[in-house]
Amino acid sequence: MLSGWWKDLRSKSWLPDLVLIVLAWWAAFWLRFNLTVPQPYRDQALQTTPLALLCMAVGLLLARVPRQSWRYVGLADLRQLAGGVALGALLTTAVVMGSRTQGFPRSVFLISGVLALLALAGARATWRTLAEYTQAQARPAAALQPLLIVGTIDEADQALRTLKGVEGWQVVGIASPRAQDAGRTVQGVRVLGGVDALDQLARAQQAGTVLLASAPGDLARRDVLMRWSGSGLNLLTLPTADELLRPGAATRLRQVRLEDLLGRTPVQLDARGLAALFSGQTVLVTGAGGSIGSELCRQVARLGVARLVCVDVSEYATYRLEQELRQAFPAMEGVYYTANVREPDRLRAIALAHRPGVVLHAAAYKHVPLMETHNEIEALRTNVLGTLHAARVAGEVGAARFVLVSTDKAVNPTNVMGATKRLAEQVVQAVAREFEHTQYVSVRFGNVLGSSGSVVPLFTTQIELGGPVTVTHPEIVRYFMTIPEAAQLVLQAGLMGRSGQIFVLDMGEPVKIVELARLLIRLSGKTEAEVPIAFTGLRPGEKLYEELLADDETTEPTPHPKLRVARVSPPADDVAAAVLAWLAQAGAAPGPADLRGWLHQRVPEYQAQPVRF
Template sequence: MLSTWRHNLVSKSWLVDLPLIALAWWAAFWLRFNLELPPPYLGHALLTTPIALGCMALGLALARVPRQSWRYVSLADLRQLAAGVALGLVLTTALVMGLRIEGFPRSVFPIGGILALVLLAGARAAWRTLTERARVQELPPGPRQPLLIAGTLEEADHTLRTLKGVSGWRVTGIVSPQAQDVGRTLHGVPVLGAPDALAGIAAEQRVGTLLLASPPGAALRRELMLRWSGAAELKLLTLPSADELLRPGAVPAPRQVRLEDLLGRTPVQLDEQGLAGLFSGQTVLVTGAGGSIGAELCRQVARFGAARLVCVDVSEYASYRLEQELQRSFPALEGIYYTANVRDADRLRAIVRTHRPAVLLHAAAYKHVPLMEADNQIEALHTNVLGTLNAVRAAGEAGVARFVLVSTDKAVNPTSVMGASKRLAEQLVQALAGRYPATQFVSVRFGNVLGSSGSVVPLFTAQIEQGGPVTVTHPEIVRYFMTIPEAAQLVLQAGLMGRSGQIFVLDMGEPIRIVDLARLLIRMSGQSEREVPIAFTGLRPGEKLYEELLADDETSAATPHAKLRVAKVAPAPVEAAGRIEDWITTLGWAPDADLVRTGLARLVPEFRPPARG
C-alpha cells in the first residue's frame, strides 16, 4: 500500500494534471460570469484554487489515476478518471462550503468538475493519438498490401487495434455479417458489405487478402474459409490465438490460416487432476505407438507424468523416430521401444507380463479402407481383430487396471471390411470384459484426424505440390474431422471416466465436404483451381458418401463430459470371442472375398457391403 501511494505521489502525470485542474477551476469562474471575472470573485478564485488542486489531487490519487499508462489509455481508464474527478469535486465542495465564503458562486463546482474531466481526458486521448502516430511512423518503410477484414464490428475493432503496430498492411474495408453495419465506419475504415458479396468487394477494392477476425468456432469463419473466400480466390489470414501468443517469441501479427482453424473448436476440457492421478508415476503401454494417434497418445501420457512408457510398433523406423522425439522432449521419461507385432500373441503377452503396465492403450490397426477391401481382407482381420484379442487377453492376464481400444466411426453400420473388423474388435473387448473383472475395458470411436498418416490432407498436399489434379472421389462426400491432439486427449479422458464394456463416441462437430477441404488447401498453397484443378474419381470400394453422426440422442447417451457420449450398443456375449476367433482361424491365408463378407455379415448384423458390379 505504501509503495502504491509513493508511486501516485511522484507520478509525472501531475506535471500535466495539476496545471489543467487549475485551468479548469479558473475557467469555471470565467464562464460563470459570462467570460468576465469581477474583482470580488477574483479573490474567491485565488483563495480556493489551492483547495481545488489539493482535493482534486487527493481524489485522483484515491482512484489510482496517476498509475495509468497514457500511451494505452482506454475507456476503462477514462471511467476511472471520471471517478477520481467526481471524488475530488465532492471533497472540494465540502471544504469550500465549510469555509462559508460569503457570496461564493456554487455553480462553479459542477462547471469546474466538467471542465477538469474534459481537459484531463483530452490530454490523455491526445497523448495516445500522438504515440500511435509515432509508432506508425517508426514502422519500416515500404509498400503496404491492401487487406479486408471479415467479422462483426466488435471483432474488427480488436483486429484493427492489433494491426496498428504491424507493418506491411493497409486495411481498405470491413466485411460484416450484420446488415445494419453496412455503410458505417470503424477507426476510419468503412464497412463495405456482407460476406456473400465478398467476391465483388475484393474485385472493386483490388484486394487479394482477407483477415478473419471471427474467433475459432464461429459460423462466419467456417463459411468464409470454405465458401465465400473461395469464389473470391483470396489469401486467408488470421490473428494468433491467446495460446499461441503465450509461446516464446510469438508476435501479434497476422498469420496464414491452418487446417486447425477450419475446425475451430474450443480446447478439450480435460480432468487434469484425474489424468495426472491415472498416469503420474505409472507404467503405460501403447500399441501402434509409431502411428499418428499412437505417437500423440505417447506425448500426452508423458505430459501427464508417466514414469515408464512402453511403446510397441511393428515399424522399426516409426519406433526410431518416436524414440528420438520423446528423448528430446521428455528426458526424464523412461522409454522402452519394441518392434513387435500385436498379431504375435506370445510376444505381446511377454512384453505386458514383463512391465505390468497400469494402462494399456491399443492403437495398433490397419485403417486404410480401400487397401483392406480387396487383397488385404485377411490382414485386416488378423491385425484389427485378432491383434485386439491378443491385447485384451494380455492385459487381463497381467491385471492391467485400464485398457482402451482406439476404434473408428467406420465401425458404425460398416460398409467396408475395415469398418467391420473394427466393430468385431469392439465386440471382443465387450465380450472379454466380464472375464477379467480387475481390468476396466473401454472402446473409443472417432472419425478422421487432420494430418494423420494416410488421411486426405497429406495426399492433397502432395498432389498440389505436383501441380494437380487433386483427386476427390465424389463432389458431395463429407467427413467429420478433428485434430490429432484433440483425438488423443479425448481417448485418455474416456479411458479415465469409462466403465468396463462401454463404447465412447466423440463429438466431431460439423461435417466438412471433402471438395471444400481440397479447395481450401489449394488456396492455402497460394494457387487457384485454374492452376491446380480438382478431379472427381468416383467412390472407392467400401467407401461411404456420408458417415453416420455418432453423437446424437438416438445412438448415444450423454456423459459428464460435453464432448464424450456412450454408444447405445448391446453388449456382446462372452461366447462371441470364441466364435470370432474360430471363424478367422478357419479362413486360412487366401480366403475367397465373398466368403469373408458372408462371415462378416453373420458376425456383424449391421454390416452392409456395397453391391459388387
C-alpha cells in the same frame, strides 16, 4: 496481496497520475468559481489537496490501476480506471466532508472526479498514440505491404486489433459482404465496397493480398475463396486459437487451408477438470507418432503433465515426435519408446516402469482398402489384440482412466477395419468388468482432416502433379473434423465418461468428397479446367456414407454439446478369451473367408462386401 499492493505503490506510473490528480483538484475550484478562486476558497483548496490526493490514490490502488501498461491501454483498462476514479472521488467526499470544513463547495467533488478521469484517461491515450506513431515511423514505408480485409465491420475490427501485433502489413481498406457497411470506417480504415468487387478494390489500392477475417466455416469466406482463387490475389487468414499456442504464430498470417472452410465452432473444454485430471500426472499414449496420437500428446502436454510416455511402433514417427515435444515443452519429462502394442510383456514393462494415471490408446491400423486385402489378420492383431493388451495393462498398473480412440466405421461395418474397431470396443467393455478401479471409455469419430492416409494429403499430391484428382464416387460423403478438435473431444470424453461407455462425437454435417476436391483445387490457386476430377468407383469395403450410430443403438445427451453416449448391447462375457483363442489357432495366415466369418460371429452387424483380388 500485500506484496501486490507494494509493487503498485512502487510503480513508476504513479508520478504523472499524482500530478494530474492535484491539477484536477485545483482546476475544479477554478471552474467552480468562474476561472478565479477567491481567497477563502483558495485556502480550502490548499488545505484539502493532501486529503484529495491520498483518497484518490487509495481508490486507484484498490482498482489496481497502477498495474496498467500505458503502451497497451484499451477499453478494459479505461473501465478499470473509471472505477478507481469513482471510488477515489467517493472517498474524497467522505473524508473532506467528515473534516467539517465550513462552507466547502460540494460541486468541487463531482467536477474534480470528472476532470481526474479525463486527465488520466487522456494521458494514457496520448501515450499509446505517440508510441504507435513512433513505432510506425520507425518502419520504412516501402517495407509495408498493402493489405485488404474481407469481412463485416465486427470481423474487421477484431482483425485490426490482432494485426497491431503483426509486422509488415498496412491495411488499406475493407471489403464487406454487407451493403450497409459501405462508406463506414473501423479504427480509421474505410469500408471501400462489397466483396463482389474485390478484384477492383484490390487493384485500386494496389493490394495483392487479402485477409479473410470471417470465422472458420463461414459461407462468406467460402464464397470468396471459390470466386477469387486463381485470380492472382493472395488469400490469407489469421492463426486459429490452437495455432496461437505455438511459438511465433501471433506474428504471422498464413494461407487459407481446407479446415478454415469446413471448420466448426471451437470446442468448449472443461479446462479446470482436464487440468485436474492431467496436471502433474504421468500419461501413456500408444500410437503416439500418428496423426491423432501426436495431437493427443500436444494437448496433454499443454495441460501440464509431469511425464508423457509415448509408445509407437514407428522409429521415425517417434523420433519426429520427440524432437517436436522437446522443443515445445522443455520442462516436461518425455519418455519415448519404439514398441508394439501387440507385445503384452513389453507394454506391461513400460507401464510398470512409469505407472501412468491415464492411458490414451490411439494405436491402430486404419486404412480401409489396405486392411481389406492381404492384411486382414494384421488389422485383427493390432486393432483388437493390441487394444486388449493396452486395456489390461492399464488396469494392472492401476491407471485411473483408459480411453480407446475408435471410429465411425465401427458402426454397421462393411470392412475388416471397421469390424475390428467394433470388436475392440467390445473388448474394452469386457476388460472394464475385470478392473473396476479403472474407468474405460471409447470415443468414436469420423475422418480427420490432414491425418495420415486420409484423402486430403492424397488430393494435395495429385493437384501438385497436375491431376487428375481421383474421387471414388460423385455421391460419396464423409464426416470431417480437424485433428485438434478430435483430440480435444477425446480428452473431454475421457474426463466425463463412466466405465464401459462409448462416446459419439458431433461431427456436424457430412461433406461430399467431390466438393472437398473442388475446394482443395481452389486453394491451390487453380481451376477444375487445369486440374480435372476423375471418378474411379468404390473401393473394397468402402461405403457411400458413414454412420456414427448403429441402427439398433440410441444415444443419451451429456453436459457437453458435442458429445453423446451410445447405448449399446453389452459384449459377451467370453469376448477377450474368444479373441485370444481364435488368434492362437488361426496361425500366421488364416483364410480371408474364415477370418471374415469369425468376425461376423463376434460382430453380427458386420456385413462383408465381396473382395476383388
